[in-house]
Amino acid sequence: MSGYEKMIYMNNAATSWPKPPEVAKAMADAVTALPGAANRGGIQDFDVFDEVRKELAWLMGVSCPSQIALGCNSTWGLNQAIFGYPLKPGDTVLTTRAEHNAVLRPLYRLEQEGIRVIRLHVDDCGRVCPGDWKAALAEYRPKLCVLIHASNVTGAVNDVPTLAGAAKDAGADFLLDVSQTLGILPVKAEAWGVDMAVFTGHKYLLGPQGTGGVYVRPGLDLKPHMTGGTGVLSDRMEMPEEMPLHLEAGTGNEPSYHGLLAALRWSRAHPVDQEALGTTVKELAEGLKKLGCRVIEPSGASTPVLSFLIPGVSSADAADILTGSYDIICRVGLHCAPDIMEDIGMPGGTIRLSLSRFTTREETEEVLKAVQDIVESGL
Amino acid sequence: MKFAWKKVENCFAGARTYEYELPVTGQEFCGYLEGWDIKENHRFRRPVFSAKNGKLEIKGILAARVVKINYTAENWEEEKKETEAWLEEL
Numbered sequence: 001m002s003g004y005e006k007m008i009y010m011n012n013a014a015t016s017w018p019k020p021p022e023v024a025k026a027m028a029d030a031v032t033a034l035p036g037a038a039n040r041g042g043i044q045d046f047d048v049f050d051e052v053r054k055e056l057a058w059l060m061g062v063s064c065p066s067q068i069a070l071g072c073n074s075t076w077g078l079n080q081a082i083f084g085y086p087l088k089p090g091d092t093v094l095t096t097r098a099e100h101n102a103v104l105r106p107l108y109r110l111e112q113e114g115i116r117v118i119r120l121h122v123d124d125c126g127r128v129c130p131g132d133w134k135a136a137l138a139e140y141r142p143k144l145c146v147l148i149h150a151s152n153v154t155g156a157v158n159d160v161p162t163l164a165g166a167a168k169d170a171g172a173d174f175l176l177d178v179s180q181t182l183g184i185l186p187v188k189a190e191a192w193g194v195d196m197a198v199f200t201g202h203k204y205l206l207g208p209q210g211t212g213g214v215y216v217r218p219g220l221d222l223k224p225h226m227t228g229g230t231g232v233l234s235d236r237m238e239m240p241e242e243m244p245l246h247l248e249a250g251t252g253n254e255p256s257y258h259g260l261l262a263a264l265r266w267s268r269a270h271p272v273d274q275e276a277l278g279t280t281v282k283e284l285a286e287g288l289k290k291l292g293c294r295v296i297e298p299s300g301a302s303t304p305v306l307s308f309l310i311p312g313v314s315s316a317d318a319a320d321i322l323t324g325s326y327d328i329i330c331r332v333g334l335h336c337a338p339d340i341m342e343d344i345g346m347p348g349g350t351i352r353l354s355l356s357r358f359t360t361r362e363e364t365e366e367v368l369k370a371v372q373d374i375v376e377s378g379l
Numbered sequence: 380m381k382f383a384w385k386k387v388e389n390c391f392a393g394a395r396t397y398e399y400e401l402p403v404t405g406q407e408f409c410g411y412l413e414g415w416d417i418k419e420n421h422r423f424r425r426p427v428f429s430a431k432n433g434k435l436e437i438k439g440i441l442a443a444r445v446v447k448i449n450y451t452a453e454n455w456e457e458e459k460k461e462t463e464a465w466l467e468e469l
Contacts, residue, residue: 325423333390377422
């Protein structure tokens, strides 16, 4: 961490920082050690991917770790799920305007190929209204529903048990994007009736970039979006049928998965103090509001994300000053979720502060002082 | 003036923002901008400046060597080329 101590990092919804020290050590050890696949995975060999699957299965509430395919990020998982799901022209996909471009862009491509895509409005906190969802299910009869668990812009957590249950009742499969929640909020994929869940390792799981994937419920067959070598059944032209190899073409990112495994084990031993984190976020929101900022503050469950605007000050300028003048790392703009902006009443984008379990009260106080300076600066 | 430039990752719609690393600080750079509308703001821990000439605006930290330009013209690529030619001449 040397050299970065002065930074106040509030961009955890993009990539979490800092990581537990064990992550870097595990990655360094993996790079210097003999590659795991060197002897083709005998019974006595440590298989980091299988160990990660076991940890993820526990965390995601799924009973079959081998149904978790590991790739390089959520986008990889979403492309596998969306393009691999058996849709044909005329079928309907129900999604929302709160989704990330990792969902919106694959769906846009499907739309060009004759799939109908319904993008449901969300409320002014970025949350799907269950009544609207049920009405859309009844009206459009989708084959597949795609939903973000919590908005990466506002932090609002969707009522997944209700929404997934309604999708099931309507005969639709349900794809849940847990990129913003896994590692910081409970996810119970099987209990909620989730058919596919996509995750990334570098956000609240505290792992490195280059890790992520997709859980697919047993019995749901996705057509592999990528094909290639698997190290087994090499005489066949098609990908192996069994999961996870069915979706895992090519050599995996072994050093990063060692890092992710270290992060997952560290996190299991050090659970998030939800109450303390919630209080920190709430105090920050209150402080921003006292300074006259317009803050999106979702009621109910939320991730430690705050989107806000400083009236009369360009968001880009404010973010430049926060970073350039105060070493506060935040993110500004549309956050790769362009459609939600109109629904939350901030069409030009927001300034986003995303906290983590490591964020201190001293840091949030520094942020408030910096925002106060901006407010009083006459910019 | 020699400089290096890089497009800045920016999540705004239609953003065309570039950073330029200069051989001088923002404070010194402002000395080259005769006739520009220059504003300094010393309210911040590291004071900032903005310099405007017509529609072109350059912003930065006074003590830093990196300035930022968001090209807003319809023919922004031409605007960028002209701005960089002007910078080279400084």
